[in-house]
Amino acid sequence: MTNISGILSDRRTIRKYSSEPVDDTLINELITMGCRASTTGNMQLYSIIINREDGKKKELAPLHFNQKMITEAPVVLTFCADFNRFNKWCRLRNADPGYDNFLSFVTAAIDALILAQTICIAAEAKGLGICYLGTTTYNAHKIIEVLKLPKGVVPITTVTLGWPAEKPEQVDRIPFDAVIHKEIYHNYSNESIAEFYKAKENRADSQQFVNENNKLSLAQVFTDVRYKKADNVHFSKILLNVLKEQGFMEQ
Amino acid sequence: MTNISGILSDRRTIRKYSSEPVDDTLINELITMGCRASTTGNMQLYSIIINREDGKKKELAPLHFNQKMITEAPVVLTFCADFNRFNKWCRLRNADPGYDNFLSFVTAAIDALILAQTICIAAEAKGLGICYLGTTTYNAHKIIEVLKLPKGVVPITTVTLGWPAEKPEQVDRIPFDAVIHKEIYHNYSNESIAEFYKAKENRADSQQFVNENNKLSLAQVFTDVRYKKADNVHFSKILLNVLKEQGFMEQ
Numbered sequence: 001m002t003n004i005s006g007i008l009s010d011r012r013t014i015r016k017y018s019s020e021p022v023d024d025t026l027i028n029e030l031i032t033m034g035c036r037a038s039t040t041g042n043m044q045l046y047s048i049i050i051n052r053e054d055g056k057k058k059e060l061a062p063l064h065f066n067q068k069m070i071t072e073a074p075v076v077l078t079f080c081a082d083f084n085r086f087n088k089w090c091r092l093r094n095a096d097p098g099y100d101n102f103l104s105f106v107t108a109a110i111d112a113l114i115l116a117q118t119i120c121i122a123a124e125a126k127g128l129g130i131c132y133l134g135t136t137t138y139n140a141h142k143i144i145e146v147l148k149l150p151k152g153v154v155p156i157t158t159v160t161l162g163w164p165a166e167k168p169e170q171v172d173r174i175p176f177d178a179v180i181h182k183e184i185y186h187n188y189s190n191e192s193i194a195e196f197y198k199a200k201e202n203r204a205d206s207q208q209f210v211n212e213n214n215k216l217s218l219a220q221v222f223t224d225v226r227y228k229k230a231d232n233v234h235f236s237k238i239l240l241n242v243l244k245e246q247g248f249m250e251q
Numbered sequence: 252m253t254n255i256s257g258i259l260s261d262r263r264t265i266r267k268y269s270s271e272p273v274d275d276t277l278i279n280e281l282i283t284m285g286c287r288a289s290t291t292g293n294m295q296l297y298s299i300i301i302n303r304e305d306g307k308k309k310e311l312a313p314l315h316f317n318q319k320m321i322t323e324a325p326v327v328l329t330f331c332a333d334f335n336r337f338n339k340w341c342r343l344r345n346a347d348p349g350y351d352n353f354l355s356f357v358t359a360a361i362d363a364l365i366l367a368q369t370i371c372i373a374a375e376a377k378g379l380g381i382c383y384l385g386t387t388t389y390n391a392h393k394i395i396e397v398l399k400l401p402k403g404v405v406p407i408t409t410v411t412l413g414w415p416a417e418k419p420e421q422v423d424r425i426p427f428d429a430v431i432h433k434e435i436y437h438n439y440s441n442e443s444i445a446e447f448y449k450a451k452e453n454r455a456d457s458q459q460f461v462n463e464n465n466k467l468s469l470a471q472v473f474t475d476v477r478y479k480k481a482d483n484v485h486f487s488k489i490l491l492n493v494l495k496e497q498g499f500m501e502q
Contacts, residue, residue, distance in 0.1 A: 004255050004376035008284040008369060031431060033259040035424050037368065038383045041477055042422050049432045056434050080436075085429065086473075088444050095470035098480020102487040106360075106388050110408060113364040114383075117288065118259060121372055125255035132289045132365075137357050148435040157361060171293050173286050178336065180282060181300045183307050184399040185331075193339050219346035222337075226292055229349020233502060236353040251484060 007125050012170050014129025015069050017162025022074045026126065034119035045108035046115050047082040049147050049155075050075065059146045063139040064158065069131050073160035078136065078143065079116040081108030083248075084152030105154065105248035112156045120159060129164035132157055138235045140242045151247045172200055258376050263421050265380020266320050268413025273325045277377065285370035296359035297366050298333040300398050300406075301326065310397045314390040315409065320382050324411035329387065329394065330367040332359030334499075335403030356405065356499035363407045371410060380415035383408055389486045391493045402498045423451055 031048060039045065051057050052075055060078075061070045070076055083099045090097040098104075120130045136143060136158045143155045178196040188196075197218075200206060206218045213225050223229070243249050282299060290296065302308050303326055311329075312321045321327055334350045341348040349355075371381045387394060387409045394406045429447040439447075448469075451457060457469045464476050474480070494500050 004258065004373065005280075005284065007255065008287055008373055011287055013289055028427060029256075032427055033256065035427065035430060036259055036262055036421075038264055038371070038381075040385045041473070042424075043473070043478075044425055044430060047430055047432055047436065049434070049436060051434055053434055085439055085444070085447075088439050088441075089448050090470040090474055092441055092444050093468035093470035095468055095474040096480070097474055098478070098483050101480075101483050102491055103388060103483050104487075106490065107385065109357075109360070110364060110385070110388075113361060114368045117365045117368040118372065120289070121369065122255065122259055130289075134291045134358065134361070137354060137361075146435075147432075150436060150438050153436065170287075173293075174295055176279060176283055176286065179286060179295060179298055181298055181398075183300070183302055183304055184397075185298065185300060185401060185404065187401050188336055188339050190339075190343055193336070193343050196336075197340050217344035217346055219341040219344035222292070222294070223341055223346040223348055227294075227349070229347070229352075232349050232352050232354045236355075237502070239357065240353055251488070 004125070007121070010170075011124055012168050013131050014162075014164045014166060014168075015131050016164070016166040017069075017073050017129065017160075018165040020163045022128065022162055027075060030119050030122045030126070033122045034115045037114050037118040039111045039114070040107050043086055044111065045082055045086060046112040047080045047085065047153060048115070049078040049080065051078070052076075056146065060143065063142045063146065064133050064135040067133060067135070069133070069160040073131075073162045075161040077116075077119070077159045077161060078147060078155050079112045079157050079159070080149060081105060081112045081154045081156050082152065083108055084150050087152055100247045100250040102243070102248060105243055109154070109156050116157055116159060123161055127163070128161055131160045133160065137239055141238055141245070144242065144246070149246075154242060154246050154248070172203060174200060255376070258372070261421075262375055263419050264382050265413075265415045265417060265419075266382050267415070267417040268320075268324050268380065268411075269416040271414045273379065273413055278326060281370050281373045281377070284373045285366045288365050288369040290362045290365065291358050294337055295362065296333055296337060297363040298331045298336065298404060299366070300329040300331065302329070303327075307397065311394065314393045314397065315384050315386040318384060318386070320384070320411040324382075324413045326412040328367075328370070328410045328412060329398060329406050330363045330408050330410070331400060332356060332363045332405045332407050333403065334359050335401050338403055351498045351501040353494070353499060356494055360405070360407050367408055367410060374412055378414070379412055382411045384411065388490055392489055392496070395493065395497070400497075402496075405493060405497050405499070423454060425451060
């Protein structure tokens with residue numbers, strides 16, 4: 001299980017975990033490896049909240065729309081953009097931190113995500129299974145309350161982690177050529193879009209989604225059912241307000 | 252070179268590259284592995300601009316404050332949050348995309364960063380060296396011009412890549428306990444901050460930074476020299492405007 005090409009190429013998201021515990025030593029080892037990843041100016045602008053106990057996991061579950069991984073996974077990691085620790089250090093050393101702005105939020109969020117993905121790959125290399133929850137940015141305001149995140153800290157993503165109790169099929173991906181551009185961005189023609197999404201549209205499970213939802217196309221399942229404009233607009237307002245409340249929107 | 256723990260634990264950022272070429276087959280293999288990483292709803296909301304030719308690299312160099320890796324590395328990868336491709340697909344299939352808002356930008360940026368870090372780890376596992384450039388979010392507006400990024404596309408980070416021509420010392424990291432929190436965020440006391448940053452402050456290179464810059468503390472080197480409030484405020488305004496221009500700030 002140590003060949004990295006195999007690990008990265010054969011991976012799949014795991015949503016069902018066995019009851020086998022994941023011990024602290026292993027989690028600590030993964031996080032220590034994660035902290036060797038690149039970070040802006042070596043500032044390490046992140047924190048990880050580790051949830052293992054039922055109490056907090058039950059509080060978090062509805063904030064992640066009751067996706068069962070939150071309560072079923074032995075370990076839940078919430079990755080946060082964190083300028084609080086760095087700001088405290090600055091103030092303790094008579095330095096005036098100027099990190100209460102949007103660029104600083106983005107910088108810390110980048111640090112947190114690079115850390116998260118490094119830990120996920122380290123975990124998968126150990127045979128663990130992981131699942132990212134995109135719901136973190138939807139309900140950041142409520143997660144802040146439950147996890148007692150102070151000003152300067154914003155949750156960016158959540159990963160559930162445990163020993164796999166399933167081996168689902170690998171999901172499809174659009175072709176390699178669809179995601180790369182040489183030297184400059186070459187915008188897509190209708191023909192190239194149709195070509196790049198053809199295989200995805202023709203899958204049996206895609207057709208099933210379309211039929212089950214009474215839609216005319218797979219794209220409509222995304223726009224009308226899974227990732228709706230009204231939800232995006234609603235959660236955008238909340239997330240921008242979270243950045244303000246957490247001290248990242250000063251001018 | 253295939254032991255993942257070793258790769259992640261012993262890594263260091265590489266800023267000097269040998270003249271040995273990095274062939275397209277290898278780059279394609281790395282990107283293909285990267286595309287197996289998690290992505291929101293399997294939407295793959297990212298694009299990669301691959302720069303190898305002198306012309307575009309010379310145009311990019313000043314936008315990255317003339318960090319020499321841009322022109323010296325054989326490969327420069329600019330990772331972009333990209334809803335343009337997905338939006339085009341939606342419109343072609345009579346679906347009305349509702350992704351012109353801040354949440355959608357964050358979602359795509361998360362996808363792009365998970366992709367970037369997966370490719371970096373895959374590259375390092377092959378013996379390549381990488382360096383992240385945080386300057387991408389500073390000069391996103393100019394990078395958009397040079398790389399001809401359409402509406403719906405925002406550059407998030409840049410990675411230079413090549414065969415290492417140096418093996419620098421590993422940089423320090425703050426202690427493991429400084430970045431984790433069990434169940435809830437336990438805020439830092441002055442004592443714990445002093446403890447967590449002590450080793451960093453006491454390093455010979457840190458002391459040298461403080462002396463060379465005529466500062467009273469290492470923290471002041473960050474706030475007064477390296478990451479100044481005035482710059483952060485300036486680039487925050489530009490970046491928020493970029494999000495607006497690229498179509499991610501509609502309500």
